[in-house]
Structures are given as C-alpha cells and as structure tokens.
Amino acid sequence: MKRADCIKALYPELHDRLVVTIMGACAQELYDLGHCDNFFYLEHAMGLASSIGLGLAMNLPYEKVVVLDGDGSVLMNLGGLATLARYRPPNLTHIIFDNGSLLSTGGFASHTTAGITDLAAIARGAGCPKVSLVTELYQFLEAAADAFEGGEMATIVAKVEAVGPDHYGMDLKLPENAFIFERYIKQRKQARQQVAGNK
Amino acid sequence: MTVSRDNSKMVYEGIKAAGIRYLSAMPETWLVYLLQLAEDDPEMTLVEVAKEEEAIGIAAGAYFAGTPNALLMQNHGFLASINGIVSLALLYRIPLLMLIAHRGHIGEPYPWHTQGGILTEPVLRGLGLPFDYVRDPHKAAKQIREAQTFALSSLSPVALLLTRELMED
Numbered sequence: 044m045k046r047a048d049c050i051k052a053l054y055p056e057l058h059d060r061l062v063v064t065i066m067g068a069c070a071q072e073l074y075d076l077g078h079c080d081n082f083f084y085l086e087h088a089m090g091l092a093s094s095i096g097l098g099l100a101m102n103l104p105y106e107k108v109v110v111l112d113g114d115g116s117v118l119m120n121l122g123g124l125a126t127l128a129r130y131r132p133p134n135l136t137h138i139i140f141d142n143g144s145l146l147s148t149g150g151f152a153s154h155t156t157a158g159i160t161d162l163a164a165i166a167r168g169a170g171c172p173k174v175s176l177v178t179e180l181y182q183f184l185e186a187a188a189d190a191f192e193g194g195e196m197a198t199i200v201a202k203v204e205a206v207g208p209d210h211y212g213m214d215l216k217l218p219e220n221a222f223i224f225e226r227y228i229k230q231r232k233q234a235r236q237q238v239a240g241n242k
Numbered sequence: 243m244t245v246s247r248d249n250s251k252m253v254y255e256g257i258k259a260a261g262i263r264y265l266s267a268m269p270e271t272w273l274v275y276l277l278q279l280a281e282d283d284p285e286m287t288l289v290e291v292a293k294e295e296e297a298i299g300i301a302a303g304a305y306f307a308g309t310p311n312a313l314l315m316q317n318h319g320f321l322a323s324i325n326g327i328v329s330l331a332l333l334y335r336i337p338l339l340m341l342i343a344h345r346g347h348i349g350e351p352y353p354w355h356t357q358g359g360i361l362t363e364p365v366l367r368g369l370g371l372p373f374d375y376v377r378d379p380h381k382a383a384k385q386i387r388e389a390q391t392f393a394l395s396s397l398s399p400v401a402l403l404l405t406r407e408l409m410e411d
Contacts, residue, residue, distance in 0.1 A: 087329035091299030098303020122292025
C-alpha cells in the first residue's frame with residue numbers, strides 16, 4: 044500500500060474537514076492533489092501535527108479534524124499519544140502513515156521497520172480509545188470511514204511503502220498557509236454563528 | 243519556601259481577565275495553585291501535556307481555532323520546547339502567550355534548577371522573543387493583558403517570566 048494512494052482515496056472526504064499534515068512527502072502528496080484552504084502543512088517541528096490537531100479539535104467541537112502523521116514524527120512525540128488519549132476529542136481522526144522510514148530526510152530506517160516497534164500497540168497502550176492497524180487500501184478506507192463517522196477519537200496506523208513523490212515544492216509560503224487556514228476557520232465560525240442567529 | 247497562594251490567585255485572575263479560557267500546561271511546583279485554580283474553574287479548559295513542546299502545538303491549534311489561550315510551564319520546559327517555538331510558532335507567525343516559572347535564579351537553593359535559570363533570559367534574547375518579568379502581583383493582570391496584546395499584534399511568541407518574588411511567600 045502506498046501513502047499517496049491512501050491520501051488520494053481520502054481526498055474527496057477532506058473538503059470540509061480541517062486537515063493537518065506532517066512535513067515532506069505526506070504534505071506534498073496532499074498538496075499535489077489540489078490545495079484547499081482547510082489544509083495546514085506543518086513543514087517542520089516534527090511531532091507536533093497531532094498536538095495542533097488536539098488544540099483544533101478541542102476548541103472546535105463542531106468541526107472534524109484529520110491529522111496525517113508519520114512514524115518518524117510520532118516517534119518524536121510519543122508522549123503526545125498519551126495526551127491525545129487523555130483528552131480524546133471525538134472529532135479527531137489521527138492517521139499515522141507508517142513507512143518504517145525517515146523518507147524525507149534520507150530514507151534511514153525508523154524504529155518501526157521490520158515490525159520492531161508497533162505504533163498501534165503504543166497508541167493502545169497510551170489509552171487511545173479506537174486504534175486500527177491496516178495494511179491494505181480497502182482496510183484503510185474502511186477504517187477511515189468508520190473514524191469519520193465520529194463518536195470517538197480514532198487512530199489509524201497504516202503500513203505503507205517507503206516511497207514518496209519525485210519532486211518537492213509548493214506555491215504557498217508557510218505563514219501564508221497559516222494565515223489562510225486561520226481565516227478559513229474564522230469564516231466558517233462566522234457563517235455558523237450567522238446561521239444560528241437567523242434561526 | 244512556600245508557593246504564594248495569594249499571588250497565584252492574582253495571576254490567575256489576570257489570566258481570566260484577559261479572556262483566556264484555554265490553558266495548556268505542564269505541572270510544576272510554582273504553578274501548583276495556578277493549575278488547581280484552573281482545574282476547579284468550570285469556565286477554564288486545562289490541557290496537561292506530557293512534555294512542554296506539545297503545548298506549543300496545542301496552543302497553535304487553539305489559536306487557529308480563535309480561542310484566547312496561554313501556556314504555563316517551567317523554564318526548563320521552555321528550553322525543551324525550542325524547536326516547536328522556532329519551527330512552528332516563529333516560522334508560521336503564530337502568537338503564543340507563555341507564562342514561564344523562572345526557577346533557578348538568584349535565591350534558588352536547589353542546584354538542579356540553576357543552569358536552566360541562568361540561561362533562560364539569554365535564550366529568550368537569542369530567539370528574539372519579547373519577554374518581561376512579573377514581580378508585583380498587582381501588576382500581573384496588566385502585564386498578562388499587554389503581553390497577549392503584543393503577541394497578537396506581532397504574531398510572535400511572548401514570554402512572561404514568573405519570578406521568585408512573585409511566586410514564593
């Protein structure tokens with residue numbers, strides 16, 4: 044299973060969700076499908092994508108938040124899994140693409156290679172309420188559909204091949220991405236308040 | 243030494259007066275009453291993290307969500323958060339209001355706090371972060387409000403260092 048295929052299959056479901064990605068290949072593969080104002084690419088600060096997702100989900104209970112994470116990033120913030128488990132906002136879906144590789148920084152094997160470290164087991168042990176481990180695209184889509192139904196914070200560990208795009212680059216400056224993302228959320232909130240006011 | 247309950251309360255009232263209803267924090271001795279007040283306050287959401295750098299991400303998420311928020315941590319936690327401050331907050335121009343217990347400076351009896359205490363101000367300066375010391379509990383509310391104002395206008399992290407004078411009786 045390739046991460047790019049997972050993201051492509053997921054893409055139609057992302058248009059009205061707040062999406063936070065990690066750096067490198069994952070961000071690029073989403074961007075290449077077509078950037079949307081509700082996508083935020085964390086191009087550095089490895090490990091914090093899921094923390095951003097937590098802050099978003101807790102403060103915007105009516106929005107649905109999706110974090111596209113990776114094994115290298117999660118390994119940098121394992122404590123964050125415990126924090127997610129503790130506060131477990133039901134509107135948060137945490138997808139961890141586990142390619143067993145620090146692909147975007149030279150392709151060195153990560154601790155998950157060859158099944159040495161089991162991120163799904165760590166997430167379960169951290170107390171994350173709904174954890175699935177998937178290795179095939181149809182399983183990934185089933186798990187994602189189940190997660191998107193909400194009700195409970197979901198963690199999906201998707202085993203993928205260590206392959207990425209053949210190019211990197213976005214026509215999007217990093218602060219611009221943050222400004223547009225914040226404005227998108229603000230406008231959704233205002234529209235929502237207006238609807239509530241008209242009722 | 244005892245942590246000042248009264249001054250902690252005044253700082254907490256300053257946090258509330260600034261409209262802050264969401265705190266991400268790592269517990270530490272000087273912050274004990276502040277965190278208890280937050281825990282007991284139905285209007286406040288307190289997120290306790292496993293390590294302080296997480297709080298930079300959580301605060302960024304809260305900022306994107308439009309929620310006035312602040313971070314509470316010890317200075318060693320600030321030192322442990324620097325990559326998040328640099329490569330999330332500064333890189334993407336995300337304001338942070340950081341209330342930092344300034345352990346390990348003049349008056350500190352515990353050796354383990356001293357290096358972090360000595361280095362806190364130089365590191366803040368090195369990062370180019372605006373900061374101020376909070377010494378007088380009566381000025382805390384104003385300082386918190388003004389630090390928040392400046393974080394939001396400059397789109398930068400701003401630090402308030404909670405001093406021994408303020409936090410201990």
